[in-house]
Amino acid sequence: MEPFTVLNAIAAPLDIPKIDTGMIMPGRYSRKYRRPGHPDYAEGFLHDLRFDADNNPRADFVLNVPEYQEAKILVAAADFGCGSSRETAAYAVLDYGLRALIGPSFGDIFNGNCLQNGILVVVLPQEAVSELWRQLREQPGARIIIDLEKQMVTAPRGDTYAFDIEPTRKKRLLLGLDDVGVTMEYMSKIEVFEERHRKVLSWLAPII
Amino acid sequence: MPTVPFTMFQKVWDRHVVAKAPEGEELLFVDRSFIIEGNAFLGFDQLRIAGRKVRKPLQNIAITDHYLPTLNRAAGMGGFTNPEIRRVVEMQNENAAEFGLEHIDITDPRQGIAHVIAAELGLTQPGLLITCNDSHTATNGALGALAMPVGASNQLSHVMATQTLWQKRPKVMRITIDGVLPPGTTSKDAILAVIARVGIGGGVGYAIEFAGSTVRAMSMDARLTVCNMSVEAGARIGMITPDDTTYSYMCGRPYAPKGAEWDKAMAFWRSLPTDDGARFDREVHIDVSNLAPVVSWGTNPEDSLPITASVPHPTDYADPEQRRRVERALRYMKLTPGMHLTDITIDRVFIGSCTNGRLEDLRAAANVLKGRRAVVPAMISPGSTAIKQQAEAEGLDRIFIAAGFEWRHSSCSMCNGSNGDVVAPGERSASTTNRNFEGRQGPDAMTHIMSPPMAAAAAVTGKLTDVRTL
Numbered sequence: 042m043e044p045f046t047v048l049n050a051i052a053a054p055l056d057i058p059k060i061d062t063g064m065i066m067p068g069r070y071s072r073k074y075r076r077p078g079h080p081d082y083a084e085g086f087l088h089d090l091r092f093d094a095d096n097n098p099r100a101d102f103v104l105n106v107p108e109y110q111e112a113k114i115l116v117a118a119a120d121f122g123c124g125s126s127r128e129t130a131a132y133a134v135l136d137y138g139l140r141a142l143i144g145p146s147f148g149d150i151f152n153g154n155c156l157q158n159g160i161l162v163v164v165l166p167q168e169a170v171s172e173l174w175r176q177l178r179e180q181p182g183a184r185i186i187i188d189l190e191k192q193m194v195t196a197p198r199g200d201t202y203a204f205d206i207e208p209t210r211k212k213r214l215l216l217g218l219d220d221v222g223v224t225m226e227y228m229s230k231i232e233v234f235e236e237r238h239r240k241v242l243s244w245l246a247p248i249i
Numbered sequence: 250m251p252t253v254p255f256t257m258f259q260k261v262w263d264r265h266v267v268a269k270a271p272e273g274e275e276l277l278f279v280d281r282s283f284i285i286e287g288n289a290f291l292g293f294d295q296l297r298i299a300g301r302k303v304r305k306p307l308q309n310i311a312i313t314d315h316y317l318p319t320l321n322r323a324a325g326m327g328g329f330t331n332p333e334i335r336r337v338v339e340m341q342n343e344n345a346a347e348f349g350l351e352h353i354d355i356t357d358p359r360q361g362i363a364h365v366i367a368a369e370l371g372l373t374q375p376g377l378l379i380t381c382n383d384s385h386t387a388t389n390g391a392l393g394a395l396a397m398p399v400g401a402s403n404q405l406s407h408v409m410a411t412q413t414l415w416q417k418r419p420k421v422m423r424i425t426i427d428g429v430l431p432p433g434t435t436s437k438d439a440i441l442a443v444i445a446r447v448g449i450g451g452g453v454g455y456a457i458e459f460a461g462s463t464v465r466a467m468s469m470d471a472r473l474t475v476c477n478m479s480v481e482a483g484a485r486i487g488m489i490t491p492d493d494t495t496y497s498y499m500c501g502r503p504y505a506p507k508g509a510e511w512d513k514a515m516a517f518w519r520s521l522p523t524d525d526g527a528r529f530d531r532e533v534h535i536d537v538s539n540l541a542p543v544v545s546w547g548t549n550p551e552d553s554l555p556i557t558a559s560v561p562h563p564t565d566y567a568d569p570e571q572r573r574r575v576e577r578a579l580r581y582m583k584l585t586p587g588m589h590l591t592d593i594t595i596d597r598v599f600i601g602s603c604t605n606g607r608l609e610d611l612r613a614a615a616n617v618l619k620g621r622r623a624v625v626p627a628m629i630s631p632g633s634t635a636i637k638q639q640a641e642a643e644g645l646d647r648i649f650i651a652a653g654f655e656w657r658h659s660s661c662s663m664c665n666g667s668n669g670d671v672v673a674p675g676e677r678s679a680s681t682t683n684r685n686f687e688g689r690q691g692p693d694a695m696t697h698i699m700s701p702p703m704a705a706a707a708a709v710t711g712k713l714t715d716v717r718t719l
Contacts, residue, residue: 244506
């Protein structure tokens with residue numbers, strides 16, 4: 042996983058609430074094979090919002106506006122990523138080229154999947170998000186700075202917003218650690234646990 | 250001696266903590282992991298790239314459900330019409346074989362939707378920590394298991410490689426449902442009313458315990474429906490205290506403990522209920538004594554109202570963000586504010602899914618359809634092959650077929666259209682499933698979710714219909 046430290050990038054405002062993971066990555070794209078390490082899921086990302094039924098780009102959709110082509114940050118609306126647990130939605134975000142999402146709330150499973158893939162998820166109050174939308178619309182192509190170590194978002198005009206993040210996730214994002222690597226160092230503890238667990242749940246002992 | 254009272258959630262969680270990271274997340278032991286085919290290929294690829302094996306193959310079971318066709322199943326792997334869909338199932342076959350996992354596959358007589366057969370086979374048991382790469386994993390919590398969804402790539406491969414999962418301990422919310430469900434209503438109506446109250450984001454960061462006299466009186470099939478939709482209230486975990494309903498449901502199931510081990514398991518299970526005086530981070534109470542059947546009108550499950558109500562006006566919402574969202578939902582659903590819900594005409598009916606594809610659901614639908622005819626295309630996909638066979642033994646299939654329904658094989662089917670069973674663009678469906686998001690049942694499809702009797706009633710009239718007036 043690529044470490045996440047400071048991101049200074051173009052941000053796009055996406056103010057549609059409750060975009061579920063099925064809209065982020067429609068099922069007909071989600072079932073396609075993704076070659077490890079290849080951004081194959083970029084096409085599916087928000088496909089039906091980005092394109093019409095004839096597969097022509099919807100000119101009025103924010104990500105189709107030329108100024109946002111290089112965006113690496115999406116400032117989303119409430120409950121972004123609710124719904125299905127498909128991790129392809131997180132891959133689609135990544136494959137499209139985004140590294141961070143900012144919004145007032147996120148689907149819980151999606152949030153976890155993003156962090157697992159090195160995408161920072163920043164929760165800010167709705168008022169702060171609305172202010173970011175306002176500044177980004179005033180100045181299309183404006184940049185936002187996200188400093189993970191300091192847990193600080195700097196808006197295009199320089200106003201700053203502090204955010205919370207679960208400390209375990211923060212550390213692993215900063216260092217680019219993947220969970221399996223960390224867990225392998227706990228293997229002796231896992232084995233001790235299993236010994237005890239087999240005795241308590243003895244009817245499961247044959248499979249543990 | 251006074252002891253600290255614990256919630257059921259705390260007891261089961263604590264029982265599975267292997268270690269705690271200095272920063273706060275806990276490493277949990279996974280008793281059983283169910284691996285469904287949807288994107289599991291990503292997780293298996295990660296294992297292959299890292300050169301890892303499945304550490305505890307007997308604790309991991311592959312199940313194929315989402316992508317199976319509901320027609321031509323006798324042809325096995327030859328029964329697919331779409332090569333891309335067939336390929337997803339082939340990858341699951343190949344991965345399960347390569348990594349040495351038991352696989353309840355397309356030809357297995359136990360085949361069914363993971364969240365239906367896990368309970369049906371006794372794989373799900375009270376007090377177990379269960380993961381599955383599907384958002385409706387909380388379904389298993391109806392038996393008092395702590396069941397949570399995992400991502401199909403990183404988290405799934407972590408479970409397979411280590412039999413553990415890193416998690417932040419969630420807060421705990423108790424939702425107490427009291428009152429006798431009135432005639433014409435089901436546990437689906439109760440959970441839709443709960444979601445309308447709590448909101449789709451209301452349970453984010455929480456594990457839910459469903460309690461109260463209504464829940465206690467529910468059958469296991471009904472409880473599974475309630476826990477199934479925990480995630481539609483934002484919570485990844487939903488649980489119900491095990492009781493005699495649970496134990497009699499468990500007893501004799503293929504994977505349930507037997508003999509002396511059953512007695513030992515019972516002693517463990519009886520220790521699980523929440524202690525008197527245990528503290529919850531949030532409490533919600535709902536009385537269902539006067540509940541009317543509930544249907545969704547908008548584009549997420551919190552947009553649900555009693556069938557006697559009308560389509561809301563955006564101006565009913567004080568919050569400007571909600572108002573904007575409702576305007577969009579009404580545009581997508583092609584509905585006019587103020588119209589009666591019972592004036593909404595539908596094009597298609599689907600009965601099935603991990604929410605409402607169980608025997609009790611099929612019986613309730615058949616009860617409405619007996620001697621009546623559907624006026625729109627309608628189909629049923631039972632939650633499992635075993636349920637399909639039992640329904641046929643009871644003659645339910647003949648009632649459905651006589652009513653003009655298609656009696657299909659078991660699959661996740663039209664709930665999200667993974668297998669190609671989709672609602673056509675511009676069509677409106679009445680569906681017993683769990684989600685009504687934009688495009689959920691197919692691009693530009695409009696979905697109204699409801700109980701099986703309500704879906705049956707809609708099939709008969711071609712409109713959203715109060716089943717009590719039929």
